[in-house]
Amino acid sequence: MSPVDAHARGSAVLMVSEVAVRFGGVAALRDVSLSVQPATVTGLIGPNGAGKTTLFNVISGLQAPDRGSVHLFDTDVTAMKPHRRARLGLARTFQRLELFGSLTAGENVQVGLESAVKWWEWRHLSRSFPWKRRAARPGDAAPDGDGPSGLGSVAAATSDRLLDGVGLEGLGHQQASAMPTGLARMVELARALAIGPKLLLLDEPGSGLDEAESKALGDLLVKLAAGGMAVLLVEHDMELVMGISDYIYVLDFGDVIASGTPEEIRRDPMVQAAYLGAMPDDPGSEGATVTEGIGAGTGGSPGIEPGGDR
Amino acid sequence: MTGLTAESAGGRRGAVAGLPPGIAITDLRAAYGRIEVLHGVELLVPPGSVYALLGPNGAGKSTLLKVISGRLRATSGQVVIGEKPVGKASTEKLARSGVCAIPEGRGVFPNLTVRENLRIWTYRGGMDINEVEDTTYEEFPRLKERRRQMAGTLSGGEQQMLAISRALVTHPKVLLLDELSMGLAPLIVAELYDLVGNLARKGMTVLLVEQFVSTALSVANRAAIMVHGRIEQEGSPEEMAEAALSVYLA
Amino acid sequence: MSNFLQYTVFGIMLGAGYAIAATGLVVTYTTSGVFNFAQGAVGMIAAFSYWELVTAHHVPILVALVIILVLGASIAGALVERVLMRRLHGASAERPVMVTLGLMVILTGLAAIVWSPSTQRTVGYMINGQFGLLGINIQYQYVLIIAVAIAVAIGLRALFYSTRPGYALRAVVDDPELLAMSGASPNRMSQYGWILGFVMAALSGVLLASTQTTGLNIEAMTLLVVSGYAAAIVGRLKNIPITFAAAVGIGLAENYIGNYVVPHVPQNLGLDITNALPMVFLFIALVTLPSVRLRAVGRLTTLRVPRVASGWESLVAGGVFFAVAVTAALLFGNTAFKGTTLLTLGGVVMALGIVGLSLVLVTGYSGQVSLCQFSFMGIGAFVMGKVAGGGSLLGLLAATAVCAGIGALIALPTIRLRDLYLALATFAFADAVANAFFTDPHIYGSGGVGVGRIVLPGLSFGGDASEFLMVTAFFVLAAWMVLAMRRSLFGRRLLAVNDSPAAYATVGLNIGFTKVAVFAIAAGMAGLAGALYGTVQQIVGTSDFDVFPGIIFVLFVTIWSIRTVSGAFLAALTYVVLNQLWPSGLGLFAGIGIILIGRAAGGILGIEAIQVHLPWVRRRQTDLAEIPTAALAGAAIIGGGTHVAG
Numbered sequence A: 001m002s003p004v005d006a007h008a009r010g011s012a013v014l015m016v017s018e019v020a021v022r023f024g025g026v027a028a029l030r031d032v033s034l035s036v037q038p039a040t041v042t043g044l045i046g047p048n049g050a051g052k053t054t055l056f057n058v059i060s061g062l063q064a065p066d067r068g069s070v071h072l073f074d075t076d077v078t079a080m081k082p083h084r085r086a087r088l089g090l091a092r093t094f095q096r097l098e099l100f101g102s103l104t105a106g107e108n109v110q111v112g113l114e115s116a117v118k119w120w121e122w123r124h125l126s127r128s129f130p131w132k133r134r135a136a137r138p139g140d141a142a143p144d145g146d147g148p149s150g151l152g153s154v155a156a157a158t159s160d161r162l163l164d165g166v167g168l169e170g171l172g173h174q175q176a177s178a179m180p181t182g183l184a185r186m187v188e189l190a191r192a193l194a195i196g197p198k199l200l201l202l203d204e205p206g207s208g209l210d211e212a213e214s215k216a217l218g219d220l221l222v223k224l225a226a227g228g229m230a231v232l233l234v235e236h237d238m239e240l241v242m243g244i245s246d247y248i249y250v251l252d253f254g255d256v257i258a259s260g261t262p263e264e265i266r267r268d269p270m271v272q273a274a275y276l277g278a279m280p281d282d283p284g285s286e287g288a289t290v291t292e293g294i295g296a297g298t299g300g301s302p303g304i305e306p307g308g309d310r
Numbered sequence B: 001m002t003g004l005t006a007e008s009a010g011g012r013r014g015a016v017a018g019l020p021p022g023i024a025i026t027d028l029r030a031a032y033g034r035i036e037v038l039h040g041v042e043l044l045v046p047p048g049s050v051y052a053l054l055g056p057n058g059a060g061k062s063t064l065l066k067v068i069s070g071r072l073r074a075t076s077g078q079v080v081i082g083e084k085p086v087g088k089a090s091t092e093k094l095a096r097s098g099v100c101a102i103p104e105g106r107g108v109f110p111n112l113t114v115r116e117n118l119r120i121w122t123y124r125g126g127m128d129i130n131e132v133e134d135t136t137y138e139e140f141p142r143l144k145e146r147r148r149q150m151a152g153t154l155s156g157g158e159q160q161m162l163a164i165s166r167a168l169v170t171h172p173k174v175l176l177l178d179e180l181s182m183g184l185a186p187l188i189v190a191e192l193y194d195l196v197g198n199l200a201r202k203g204m205t206v207l208l209v210e211q212f213v214s215t216a217l218s219v220a221n222r223a224a225i226m227v228h229g230r231i232e233q234e235g236s237p238e239e240m241a242e243a244a245l246s247v248y249l250a
Numbered sequence C: 001m002s003n004f005l006q007y008t009v010f011g012i013m014l015g016a017g018y019a020i021a022a023t024g025l026v027v028t029y030t031t032s033g034v035f036n037f038a039q040g041a042v043g044m045i046a047a048f049s050y051w052e053l054v055t056a057h058h059v060p061i062l063v064a065l066v067i068i069l070v071l072g073a074s075i076a077g078a079l080v081e082r083v084l085m086r087r088l089h090g091a092s093a094e095r096p097v098m099v100t101l102g103l104m105v106i107l108t109g110l111a112a113i114v115w116s117p118s119t120q121r122t123v124g125y126m127i128n129g130q131f132g133l134l135g136i137n138i139q140y141q142y143v144l145i146i147a148v149a150i151a152v153a154i155g156l157r158a159l160f161y162s163t164r165p166g167y168a169l170r171a172v173v174d175d176p177e178l179l180a181m182s183g184a185s186p187n188r189m190s191q192y193g194w195i196l197g198f199v200m201a202a203l204s205g206v207l208l209a210s211t212q213t214t215g216l217n218i219e220a221m222t223l224l225v226v227s228g229y230a231a232a233i234v235g236r237l238k239n240i241p242i243t244f245a246a247a248v249g250i251g252l253a254e255n256y257i258g259n260y261v262v263p264h265v266p267q268n269l270g271l272d273i274t275n276a277l278p279m280v281f282l283f284i285a286l287v288t289l290p291s292v293r294l295r296a297v298g299r300l301t302t303l304r305v306p307r308v309a310s311g312w313e314s315l316v317a318g319g320v321f322f323a324v325a326v327t328a329a330l331l332f333g334n335t336a337f338k339g340t341t342l343l344t345l346g347g348v349v350m351a352l353g354i355v356g357l358s359l360v361l362v363t364g365y366s367g368q369v370s371l372c373q374f375s376f377m378g379i380g381a382f383v384m385g386k387v388a389g390g391g392s393l394l395g396l397l398a399a400t401a402v403c404a405g406i407g408a409l410i411a412l413p414t415i416r417l418r419d420l421y422l423a424l425a426t427f428a429f430a431d432a433v434a435n436a437f438f439t440d441p442h443i444y445g446s447g448g449v450g451v452g453r454i455v456l457p458g459l460s461f462g463g464d465a466s467e468f469l470m471v472t473a474f475f476v477l478a479a480w481m482v483l484a485m486r487r488s489l490f491g492r493r494l495l496a497v498n499d500s501p502a503a504y505a506t507v508g509l510n511i512g513f514t515k516v517a518v519f520a521i522a523a524g525m526a527g528l529a530g531a532l533y534g535t536v537q538q539i540v541g542t543s544d545f546d547v548f549p550g551i552i553f554v555l556f557v558t559i560w561s562i563r564t565v566s567g568a569f570l571a572a573l574t575y576v577v578l579n580q581l582w583p584s585g586l587g588l589f590a591g592i593g594i595i596l597i598g599r600a601a602g603g604i605l606g607i608e609a610i611q612v613h614l615p616w617v618r619r620r621q622t623d624l625a626e627i628p629t630a631a632l633a634g635a636a637i638i639g640g641g642t643h644v645a646g
């Protein structure tokens, strides 16, 4: 049974069918199929160069596939421009940070919040008339968002709320380019959340975060999924992925080599060999807790185990 | 000339002949513009050791590595590698005398191919390029397939492998690693840290910054925890493993 | 047939000359990431020096070449790197472009002082004589040029792609710091790059000098390289063999078109085809270039962004500004000044100020360099003059609309590409319009286009004072509008699209639309300014909207501050005043000014020491290193629905 059949019941938020991408002589993706269900966290793991980022680029429209199709919310988006896909409810972050560096953290989020607004409409232009403008300072209560004059304050207030939500309380006025990696990643996440996505693609959100931060990130993603959002997560921090994913796909050399629940993936001998690092003495033995891997802890996660609990 | 010469860095005139130079840092302060990030760092990295520098984000660990490798001027204080103070030695001079720094995140030239990157690493060494390529590809077979590809189009992890191969092929005496594991698959990280251990045993002083505490401590023979631009605690890996728990959960 | 062969040989030779120039552009771009607009000017200086040495002072040719290429060009290249370019590290993206433009106006300005344009100067061949082949005569000089071009292309290609110094030369653009960490000196590598580029420029100048049969002309020599732009673009500013092939193709096409097509074109078509060719080629190159794939690059700007005045502040400031203008109009009434009146000059300042504002919008906010705002002014004035006799409000509207439309057309083919290509397109457009449209007597007439004063029912702007106040009112309105845009979500988007196109698209915003929109708005503003300029001057001449004045004005705006509205006004004021006092020194002022400003992002107004600190503005700066990073642990959680109604 192919992974798609196994997982594609119900109305999938994202359906990737037999997508292939070649760069010159190299096949980055070969007939990859996967699906993502609403209100779940789906992990996407695999060795370096397996094609995870390429798949994200195909889904978000930055890379046209040679073959195959992508369906978002039951719409075929294979030929759709990136910004149109985003308007359908798709948001992503990048492996290497892509912030609007000359804007403040708050404005970064605000650009996301206002992305559906047409700037040339008079009611939005006229917002910057002084007599129409309501003070939009941090801490303001969010007024009703219907009136044209309300939008600015709603956006600013919501932007503050989003930043609070990712732990950046009070940092809205910082210029984004001056922020250290960990905080900047959170701004990027807040900006992605700001467009109100139904599907969120995260490319290694945990890299550059320290342990406390990535723990908090995990909690946040679980809550988002509980609220109905679908999250597709690429991450090398096994603690994080195994801990919060409902379902995991494993990519290797452009192929989906395994998919299943975290438990199943952890035990899969193929995944251990390709990615996690097999147990040196007894590969593939059923149910053995993996404690011999490098840096392995007691949690059964054979990857890197942060936290000095040994 | 306060510059670091090859001999002094090699420790030939050092106190302990045959050992790579250690690093001694006294009362180091550094700032970005007006904002001071390092508030008087004191650190002693023994020759030939693997030294892990731990601590939460924003503590100033990367900044410290920048100062040691000559990319950022200290506002006061001193860094001594081997016997000679680093002083105002330029980055390239330090590099030539055997200080190899692998920066966080971007350690490759994106518009050069993998192969060309390898040649630049050995720009000064006069090393045989075939040997350099062989060594690299043996460690990272993935890079061999990609050798004609622009480094900027490599996957994040492949770029990191290429960046790290600089430490492998240039035989530095002091190695400064910033977030080695960032973006790398678990299997590779494990192998890489084995590699670091081996390099150190062959005579190299390694100072590494790492978010993953247990990974770093598994290879280190000494460690310190840095918080808010100061060294908070210093000791054996075992001691630091316990101390780290309290720092991160504070 | 023999004619055809003759044209072919000449075309290849011309193309080979372009190829050397274009290769020089590629060399500088590959090694420094800077498109050197001064390339043509360097070639021009080399050509004139060659004339000076060989023709005027009978220095042996080889000695002259050594002096010009080995000594002159290399030292100049090294100096330019050391004194001008090295300081620009970390400057905003448009700054290096501005500095090379400054260098260009300085060099042309100096050349005009040293080699007075009234003398006729022709340069002979380096090797005299010719040989017969297939029934035509081929000059040895042609063979020389072609051979040199081929040798240069092959040699440089080999240097860059198969030697370690070549890799280092390419690497220094990507990451100087990383190059230093690999043990090579980034500064020295950049310096070698500039030296190579300058030598190429001088070489092409010296070789092409002999093809200028009507004598050397400063401006023509400087702009000769524009033909090479298209070739460099086809080679995507990095592929030397393709650049070479494209340059030869362009040389051939220019020759065939010049000899077969142009003689059959009716004279009063209104476009001097030969002069428009470089632009035509450039646009063909731009349109056929494959799109740059949208890629995440992970680059971050580190520039400080100036504070934007709040709505009330700008309203009050605009009011005060207008009040001052009214007082000035009353005080200075009809004071005469150097053959004109102060009020007329004031009107010109305000019109130019609007052009400056358009630059703030397009370059200051959204980071796209436009070098053809003066061309839009010219077109605006032209439209104003032709619509309803030049004195109606309709003319203002038409001027704005026509220029906005043309602006959109120019921006369209370039938005898929990198920002630099827009700068090149605008440069080529300015060149073409100035030399093929404005100078054509069938279009602009020999005495210029007449534009009247605006008359509204019950309101006439015939008097100088009322005219001045009207233009001032337009300026204040435009300034106020630009600030309003900056504060609005459109302003945020302009900055955002420039910072990270990939992120911009993936939050659901249309990159192309935003870029074309801002460029068209700016073009429309410049067109409006041109129409107003016409109503002030009442007659606009053919040379008012040349390439060089346009560039000099851009430089003045950058010097004062291209990110603020006051910068636009002060630039206009400076330009007009200096132009009255010392017109020939205008370029030198601008060039030296931009060099002195260096990388200071905010220009003069951005210098901290002179900034006025408004008492009600709080400075907010948090030491990020002090932030408790575990703050995240207690993060409040947001639910799924975070929309804002749109």
Ligand SMILES: Nc1ncnc2c1ncn2[C@@H]1O[C@H](COP(=O)(O)OP(=O)(O)OP(=O)(O)O)[C@@H](O)[C@H]1O
Pocket: A023, A024, A026, A027, A028, A046, A047, A048, A049, A050, A051, A052, A053, A054, A055, A095, B146, B149, B153, B154, B155, B156, B157, B158, B183
């Ligand atoms: N533009 C490109 N040109 C050529 N090859 C490319 C290009 N982009 C990606 N590749 C190759 O395709 C493969 C897949 O890359 P991708 O970035 O998707 O990997 P990944 O799974 O995200 O890896 P990582 O975990 O290291 O980030 C890699 O081998 C990479 O070198």
Ligand SMILES: [Mg+2]
Pocket: A052, A053, A054, A095, B155, B156, B157
């Ligand atoms: Mg990736």
